[in-house]
Amino acid sequence: MLSLGIDCSEFGVSVALANDKQLIMEQSTTENKRASQFLVPQIKALFKNTPYKLAQVESIAVAQGPGSFTGLKIGVTAGKVLANVNHAKLFGISSLVNLAFPLLTTGNPVLTLISARHQNFYAGIYQKKSGKIVTLLPDSYLNYSVLREKIKHFNGLLIMGAGLEDVKTDLKEFGIIIPVSSGNLFPRGYSAILLSKGEKSISPDQFVPNYIRDPQAVLAWEKNNPEHSVINYVEEI
Amino acid sequence: MKNNQQIILGIESSCDETSVGIISGKHQLLANVITSQIKSHQRFGGVVPEVASRHHVEYINFCIEQAMQQAQVTYSDIDGIAATYGPGLAGCLMVGLTAGKMLAACLEIPFYGVNHMAGHIYAAAVDHQIQYPALALLVSGGHTEFVFLKDETSFEILGTTLDDAVGEAYDKVGRLIGFNYPAGKAIDEAAQRGRQTYTLPRPMINRSDLNLSFSGLKTAVRDLVAHEKQKNTLNVDNMAASFQNAVMDVLIAKTKKALTQINVKELIIGGGVAANLSLRDRMANLIHNDFPQCKLTIPPLRLCGDNGGMIAAYGAVLAQHKNTSQLDLDCNSSLSFINAAG
Numbered sequence: 030m031l032s033l034g035i036d037c038s039e040f041g042v043s044v045a046l047a048n049d050k051q052l053i054m055e056q057s058t059t060e061n062k063r064a065s066q067f068l069v070p071q072i073k074a075l076f077k078n079t080p081y082k083l084a085q086v087e088s089i090a091v092a093q094g095p096g097s098f099t100g101l102k103i104g105v106t107a108g109k110v111l112a113n114v115n116h117a118k119l120f121g122i123s124s125l126v127n128l129a130f131p132l133l134t135t136g137n138p139v140l141t142l143i144s145a146r147h148q149n150f151y152a153g154i155y156q157k158k159s160g161k162i163v164t165l166l167p168d169s170y171l172n173y174s175v176l177r178e179k180i181k182h183f184n185g186l187l188i189m190g191a192g193l194e195d196v197k198t199d200l201k202e203f204g205i206i207i208p209v210s211s212g213n214l215f216p217r218g219y220s221a222i223l224l225s226k227g228e229k230s231i232s233p234d235q236f237v238p239n240y241i242r243d244p245q246a247v248l249a250w251e252k253n254n255p256e257h258s259v260i261n262y263v264e265e266i
Numbered sequence: 267m268k269n270n271q272q273i274i275l276g277i278e279s280s281c282d283e284t285s286v287g288i289i290s291g292k293h294q295l296l297a298n299v300i301t302s303q304i305k306s307h308q309r310f311g312g313v314v315p316e317v318a319s320r321h322h323v324e325y326i327n328f329c330i331e332q333a334m335q336q337a338q339v340t341y342s343d344i345d346g347i348a349a350t351y352g353p354g355l356a357g358c359l360m361v362g363l364t365a366g367k368m369l370a371a372c373l374e375i376p377f378y379g380v381n382h383m384a385g386h387i388y389a390a391a392v393d394h395q396i397q398y399p400a401l402a403l404l405v406s407g408g409h410t411e412f413v414f415l416k417d418e419t420s421f422e423i424l425g426t427t428l429d430d431a432v433g434e435a436y437d438k439v440g441r442l443i444g445f446n447y448p449a450g451k452a453i454d455e456a457a458q459r460g461r462q463t464y465t466l467p468r469p470m471i472n473r474s475d476l477n478l479s480f481s482g483l484k485t486a487v488r489d490l491v492a493h494e495k496q497k498n499t500l501n502v503d504n505m506a507a508s509f510q511n512a513v514m515d516v517l518i519a520k521t522k523k524a525l526t527q528i529n530v531k532e533l534i535i536g537g538g539v540a541a542n543l544s545l546r547d548r549m550a551n552l553i554h555n556d557f558p559q560c561k562l563t564i565p566p567l568r569l570c571g572d573n574g575g576m577i578a579a580y581g582a583v584l585a586q587h588k589n590t591s592q593l594d595l596d597c598n599s600s601l602s603f604i605n606a607a608g
Contacts, residue, residue, distance in 0.1 A: 063358040063595055063596060064365065065593050065596055066317055066595070066596035067594060068364065069364065069367040069368055069371050069593045069594075070371075070592075072344065072368075073371045073593060082374075083311055083371055083374075084372055084373070084374070085370045098319075098357070099319075099360065102319055102320070102322075102323050102357070103360055103361075104359055105323055106323055106360075106361050106364045106365050107364050107365075107368045109323075109326070109327055110326065110327065110330070110364075110365045110368045110369055110370050110371070110372075111368055111372055113327050113330070114369065114372050114373065115372065116342055135400045137557050138584060141428070143517060157485075167442060215267060233327055234327045234328060234331075236590060237320070237323055237338070238320075238323065240320075244316040244317050244320070244465045245316075246310050246314040246316070246317060247309075247314075247317060250309050250310060255311075260305065260566065261305070261459055262303065262305045262306030262309075262321070263284075263301050263302065263304060263321050263324065264301065264305065265299065265300065265302075265305050265332070266300050266301070266302045
């Protein structure tokens with residue numbers, strides 16, 4: 030099965046093409062983050078010098094979030110549009126699990142973090158046990174003060190993430206911090222494909238990013254309108 | 267429903283409508299599916315960009331599928347994809363642009379990045395052949411400008427608003443007199459009921475250039491409303507009529523000036539405010555009385571607001587000129603035509 034993997038959730042753009050689990054081609058950049066500009070040409074470039082065509086892709090795995098709101102929307106949009114044209118199976122992968130993926134072979138619990146500013150983080154903890162990835166802290170949006178309470182009882186914690194400068198000194202007490210992009214440690218399109226194997230596919234029409242966090246305007250409105258009823262906010266005219 | 271005409275699918279997502287249109291040739295609109303987010307943004311009194319872009323992701327596939335169904339075409343019938351790449355809200359533009367580029371890459375057909383404002387002008391090309399040279403007055407929530415079209419691919423700005431767009435002025439005044447966002451239609455309706463009883467300025471009406479300004483007018487309304495409210499004498503319908511008359515006087519005077527200065531065969535009114543009934547009436551009178559040799563084209567109401575059909579319509583022009591875009595085209599939230607006025 031020809032599979033496409035996409036991760037442009039936070040750290041750059043990584044796309045991969047694989048046949049079952051066999052990697053055919055992968056292209057990643059951690060430098061240029063303009064996914065709106067480069068994601069599609071980067072996907073197209075995967076097929077150069079291969080006998081395959083984009084129209085043959087049967088399975089698509091997209092890092093669905095959490096992460097940069099903009100990056101997530103671009104990756105998810107590309108995935109859902111392509112899945113629709115190709116009648117391909119579509120899979121949403123946690124971008125925090127995808128970030129943790131290369132460290133999971135160690136067998137240690139892995140904490141992955143993406144800064145959401147003001148000492149708030151998207152965070153998750155995973156560990157590979159008997160060949161299976163177990164979630165020890167589900168993907169959450171937490172203030173650092175809450176997060177540190179949740180992680181203090183883990184032993185041998187490996188920590189990888191972005192935007193950790195403010196909390197680095199304190200965080201060191203809980204485990205070893207490994208910088209993103211050291212060696213080949215970054216969220217890859219290929220690992221998104223591997224993580225999608227055996228998962229349940231999603232209908233392209235229903236596929237949206239897992240932002241975890243609502244926009245500020247919505248939070249404020251809901252606070253002021255606690256009794257609001259849920260209606261269809263978008264309608265065909 | 268494939269005939270020998272090229273078929274272009276157009277995607278629009280620059281603000282708060284996700285829309286996909288499909289056009290055959292340059293004039294025959296086969297489908298135009300529009301989803302509106304107005305109800306969502308009414309919660310906040312205006313468009314919240316992050317909320318808008320999330321809705322675009324939710325509805326993009328729905329719009330593409332519905333449009334193809336309406337047009338009775340399949341992916342293999344489509345010859346090119348057009349998508350708005352600016353101006354507009356960056357996070358919103360990216361969704362439609364990415365969808366468009368992805369479709370073009372997968373179907374291995376050309377991609378055309380479309381300037382949203384060119385789309386508003388080419389809404390007039392649906393079921394109609396524009397005569398050149400032409401003048402377009404674009405009036406929307408984000409833009410107010412006079413554009414000269416020497417031919418179908420050259421756009422030259424002759425004048426523009428120096429501050430608020432006319433649609434923006436409507437929304438701000440609407441808020442002052444108690445209308446929900448978007449206030450354009452409500453003010454237009456109230457104005458039909460009311461009379462011009464309040465005295466308001468006509469900013470820049472006597473200046474010889476084609477630039478416009480609406481923020482002073484809005485401020486004048488604000489002061490007047492405050493004053494009237496204090497006395498408990500505010501008549502909302504009359505205030506709406508007085509404001510709308512001031513806006514229309516300026517737009518008509520400037521259009522008259524433009525048509526006197528330059529010789530064009532056609533005047534096109536485009537953008538969301540082109541749905542305003544008073545504007546449509548008064549422009550028709552101006553052309554009938556003063557410029558009978560000039561044809562007036564105002565798109566039907568459905569094509570005045572943001573829609574994918576107009577993007578497909580200009581995409582069809584770009585396709586005819588083989589003016590394709592590369593797949594690394596990025597969105598440009600402040601994209602503009604060349605400004606001849608400097």
